[in-house]
Amino acid sequence: MVQSYDSYCSFVVNQVKRVTDLFPDEIWLHDLLAKVDGQIPADHINGHGLNCQTLWQAVYFACRGHFHGETAEVIWAFLNALGSSTRQMTGAARHDTINFVMHAWNMLKYPPSK
Known part of the structure; x- marks a missing residue:
């Protein structure tokens, strides 16, 4: 599963830990979020730094179509x-x-x- 969000680079930090703290009994959700991969939409990524662009831009992921995400x-x-x-x-x-x-x-x- 892929998430596309304009500030995914900051959203993904401690994402599983936050969800685990908020919903400790929802093991299925913890497992799902651990498998989720993300990217930043093409319209937003250009406003991010080079490090963020190389980590979260769709063109750098194998087997993933390039889409604007907007x-x-x-x-x-x-x-x-x-x-x-x-x-x-x-x-x-x-x-x-x-x-x-x-x-x-x-x-x-x-x-x-x-």
């Missing part, structure tokens, strides 16, 4: 514009509208079927 953050730019349109709605209406718009946005990612 997919989860891309949505915020899209939702910011939608926020002004849904600001005055009730909670339920706003939730439904955002769901409808996100569904449409996701469908645009797939090529039309023939």
Whole structure:
């Protein structure tokens, strides 16, 4: 399993120890985190030092595809514009509208079927 996080270099320090202290009975979680490997997304890694770049940049890992790792953050730019349109709605209406718009946005990612 691979984690991608913009400050993974500082997050990974003592990660297993922190989780062990917080959740001492969750042995499965300790084992899982001990096996997890990580990297820093391509958009963020350039702001880190050379040592960090050589340790955590995706291109230096064998058998790992190079990806930008920012997919989860891309949505915020899209939702910011939608926020002004849904600001005055009730909670339920706003939730439904955002769901409808996100569904449409996701469908645009797939090529039309023939």
